[in-house]
Amino acid sequence: MGYTITEKILMAHTDLKEIAPGRLINARVDIALGNDITAPIAIREFRAAGGKKVFDRDRVALVLDHFTPNKDINSAQQCKTVREFAVEHGITHFYEGGQVGVEHALLPEKGIVLPGDLVIGADSHTCTYGALGAFATGVGSTDLAAVLLTGELWFKVPESIKFVVYGKPQKWVSGKDLILHIIGRIGVDGALYSAMEFTGETIRALPMADRLSMANMAIEAGAKNGIFPPDEITREYVKPRAKRPYAFYTSDPDAVYAQTIEIDASRLEPQVAFPHLPSNVRAISQAGEVKIDQSLIGSCTNGRIEDLRVAAGILKGRKAAPHVRLIVVPATPFIYRQALQEGLLEIFMDAGAVISPPSCGACLGGHLGILAEGEKSVATTNRNFVGRMGHPRSEVYLAGPAVAAASAVLGRIASPEEL
Amino acid sequence: MILKGKIWKFGDNIDTDAIIPARYLNTSDPAELARHCMEDADPAFMTRMTPGDIIVGGENFGCGSSREHAPIAIKAAGISCVVAKSFARIFYRNAFNMGLPIFESRDLADAIAEGAKITLDSAQGSITVEGQNQTFSISPIPPFMEQLIADGGLMKHIAGK
Numbered sequence: 001m002g003y004t005i006t007e008k009i010l011m012a013h014t015d016l017k018e019i020a021p022g023r024l025i026n027a028r029v030d031i032a033l034g035n036d037i038t039a040p041i042a043i044r045e046f047r048a049a050g051g052k053k054v055f056d057r058d059r060v061a062l063v064l065d066h067f068t069p070n071k072d073i074n075s076a077q078q079c080k081t082v083r084e085f086a087v088e089h090g091i092t093h094f095y096e097g098g099q100v101g102v103e104h105a106l107l108p109e110k111g112i113v114l115p116g117d118l119v120i121g122a123d124s125h126t127c128t129y130g131a132l133g134a135f136a137t138g139v140g141s142t143d144l145a146a147v148l149l150t151g152e153l154w155f156k157v158p159e160s161i162k163f164v165v166y167g168k169p170q171k172w173v174s175g176k177d178l179i180l181h182i183i184g185r186i187g188v189d190g191a192l193y194s195a196m197e198f199t200g201e202t203i204r205a206l207p208m209a210d211r212l213s214m215a216n217m218a219i220e221a222g223a224k225n226g227i228f229p230p231d232e233i234t235r236e237y238v239k240p241r242a243k244r245p246y247a248f249y250t251s252d253p254d255a256v257y258a259q260t261i262e263i264d265a266s267r268l269e270p271q272v273a274f275p276h277l278p279s280n281v282r283a284i285s286q287a288g289e290v291k292i293d294q295s296l297i298g299s300c301t302n303g304r305i306e307d308l309r310v311a312a313g314i315l316k317g318r319k320a321a322p323h324v325r326l327i328v329v330p331a332t333p334f335i336y337r338q339a340l341q342e343g344l345l346e347i348f349m350d351a352g353a354v355i356s357p358p359s360c361g362a363c364l365g366g367h368l369g370i371l372a373e374g375e376k377s378v379a380t381t382n383r384n385f386v387g388r389m390g391h392p393r394s395e396v397y398l399a400g401p402a403v404a405a406a407s408a409v410l411g412r413i414a415s416p417e418e419l
Numbered sequence: 420m421i422l423k424g425k426i427w428k429f430g431d432n433i434d435t436d437a438i439i440p441a442r443y444l445n446t447s448d449p450a451e452l453a454r455h456c457m458e459d460a461d462p463a464f465m466t467r468m469t470p471g472d473i474i475v476g477g478e479n480f481g482c483g484s485s486r487e488h489a490p491i492a493i494k495a496a497g498i499s500c501v502v503a504k505s506f507a508r509i510f511y512r513n514a515f516n517m518g519l520p521i522f523e524s525r526d527l528a529d530a531i532a533e534g535a536k537i538t539l540d541s542a543q544g545s546i547t548v549e550g551q552n553q554t555f556s557i558s559p560i561p562p563f564m565e566q567l568i569a570d571g572g573l574m575k576h577i578a579g580k
Contacts, residue, residue: 024563041447041487049574067445074445124485124509140487140513142573150577154563188432189479193508222479224508277432364441364484385436385483387459392440 002252004160005227006195009135009249013118021159021258029059031113032147033121035103035360036064036075038140039082042122045145054089055151061093061112061121062086063103066360068096071367101332101358104128104216104300109332111241115230115248120144120153125300125382127218131211132238133230133248138219158224159258160195160251165202167266172416174310175210176302176380176400178202179217180271182263184281192222194258197251199229202265208237209306213400216301217382220278272378272413273398276386284403284415294377295320295408296389297401298329298356299363302380305330305338307401312344314405314416315351321411326353327362327369351408365389371396378407420520420541422499424473428533429460431477435510438481438489449495452488456496470497473537475528477503481510490519500539502527502546502557515564516573522546523558530555 003011003019011019013027034042039062046054054060062082067075079096086094093112095101104125107113113129119136120126122144129136139153147153163182183190196218203211211228218226228234230248238246269283297303297311308330320326328348330336336358339345345355356362362369363381371377371390376397379389384396397413406416437460439452446452457464457474474493480503481489490513493501500520514521522539527546531537536549539557546555560568570576 024561037444038485038487041491044447045574049578072445078445078447122485122487124483126485138485138509140485140509140516142487142516143512146516146573146577149574188482189505189507192479192505219509222482222507365436366441366444383434383436383483385434387440388436392459392462 001256002254004195004197004251004255005133005229005249006135006160006197006225007157009116009118010155010157019157021157023157025155025157026152027118027155028152029120029147030117031059031061031119032144033061033063033103033107033123033126034144035066035123036068036079036082037066038122038144040078041141042144042148043081043085045142046148049145049149051149054148057090058092060091060148061107062091063100063106064096065100065103065358066364067366068100068359069357071361098333102300102303102360105303105331105335108132108212109334111238111243114238114242114244114246115234116246120147124219125216127223127225128212128216128300130215130218130225130227131208133228133234135225135227137225158193158195160197161191162197162199162257162260163263164200164260165198165263165265166200167202167264169202169265169268172270172402173265173268174400174402175206175213177268177271178265179214180273180281180398181268183217183221183279184271186221188220188277188279189222191218194223196221196223196226198226203228204231207306208233209304212304213301217278220382270400270403270415272403273384275384275395275397278382278384278398287413290376290397290413292324292378292407292412293375294325294327294369294371295404296327296362296369296377296379296381297404298331299381300331301382302401303329303331303335305335307380308335308339308344311401311405312347314402314419315409316347318351318409320352320408324408324411326351326408327356328353329356329362330358332358362389378404378413380404422473422520422539424471424499425534425536426473426475426531427464427468428528429474429476432479432482433460433476434483435481435486435489436483439486439492444486444488447488449491452492453495456492465496468496471499474498474501475503476501477528478505480506482507485509487513487517490514490517494519502539504528515567518572524555527555
């Protein structure tokens with residue numbers, strides 16, 4: 001009996017000769033991530049357990065990206081705690097200030113996470129790195145503390161669900177639309193405890209930015225991880241970035257799946273997830289008249305240069321509708337600079353946008369784009385739970401960058417086709 | 420473990436933003452987090468609950484963010500345990516890792532009303548409801564998780580190895 005890519009990567013990080021879904025294993029971790037919200041608790045636990053030295057200072061990433069630039073005194077204290085820990089332990093991958101980017105855009109961009117890795121992060125969207133053919137999963141702060149101490153962690157080997165995507169996507173349909181459609185189809189717990197493995201001709205042709213957007217939202221279907229078989233597109237992305245060896249794993253032809261789901265991408269329109277669940281998905285033509293107060297383009301889901309190019313292509317020569325706050329958040333300093341050099345920032349500014357520093361702030365209702373009572377925002381982010389971006393009676397509509405840009409211009413949820 | 424308490428009912432997909440909104444994540448102080456426990460699901464929850472009470476949820480309890488602040492807030496609020504039809508996986512591991520007792524019961528949530536008083540016996544794997552004859556079963560806890568609880572959480576488990 002063959003193995004899935006997820007099973008192979010997990011097994012390669014143990015001394016086991018065989019593995020099966022449901023089995024509890026202890027596995028070696030390649031990269032462990034924490035941020036300014038989750039790392040302080042991990043650091044407290046690490047110290048309480050008598051921790052003196054992290055397992056490997058080159059394999060820990062600490063990224064101060066959530067409530068930064070520091071939004072208040074408490075947030076500043078949390079950042080200070082993490083900074084002091086990073087300095088004390090000589091953490092190689094510590095990012096703040098002008099070096100910081102949204103962690104799940106930053107780590108792949110810097111080549112810190114690589115194909116075949118086992119990555120854990122005290123952040124639920126750690127599953128993003130599955131786009132590279134890595135096993136990556138979100139965990140809690142205590143898990144992170146355990147890894148800081150020992151370099152290992154317990155896992156239950158997940159069952160895998162195979163998604164076979166075929167057909168050529170229509171114009172404006174991106175990886176974000178594919179994953180929103182999938183979550184709409186299977187529900188927010190449709191892949192609970194499972195691995196989501198994305199395959200098929202559409203996936204093989206899908207650019208890395210789109211793969212990252214899709215893997216990013218595996219957690220919104222309850223999945224443990226989302227994963228893409230590594231290929232030439234992966235190699236092209238990773239080769240100039242990697243500073244250590246990496247491995248390509250692929251699923252065996254006789255690997256066992258709990259379920260196989262086929263998706264015809266050619267039939268999809270751009271998708272929008274209505275409040276208050278990422279699974280509450282409609283095709284853009286079924287969105288109806290939803291007036292918006294804000295359009296947020298950014299985040300670990302859609303803050304990459306490819307997303308900004310799509311948005312700029314639509315916003316060029318146009319303006320955000322009156323009383324619509326358009327906020328653009330380049331996800332990393334590198335992306336910010338690229339957008340500057342390509343003239344995208346000028347297009348955004350001409351359209352009336354605020355250009356935010358790289359930060360997770362607005363996406364999780366921290367700062368830099370909070371909603372008031374009754375306000376509605378279209379957002380290229382990944383969650384639209386009650387109160388996610390501000391007041392408990394505000395609303396978030398999830399979409400790709402094309403819909404977010406078109407909506408900003410028209411002042412309502414809209415397709416770029418309407419411009 | 421035998422836990423007795425009054426129950427507070429919540430629906431399906433109670434996410435971590437509802438359990439502890441991100442606007443309060445500029446601290447990890449348990450007492451401070453507890454003040455806002457369940458705030459966006461029920462703004463009056465903390466004024467109405469009393470320590471020892473039990474939260475009963477539907478499917479996928481604790482979905483969303485990895486924030487351990489969620490089980491910390493629930494525990495520090497004095498909730499003795501959470502019983503749900505199913506749990507989101509990061510919340511599930513967080514709860515065992517940091518010592519908040521949680522139990523899966525497929526049938527309990529739909530069969531009882533808010534305010535009911537229940538007795539949960541983890542060794543027997545059963546829940547009884549005061550004034551009702553019916554007994555509800557809870558899914559057995561995997562042996563590894565039992566060990567984590569017995570050791571007092573993940574960090575103490577590691578230290579003991």
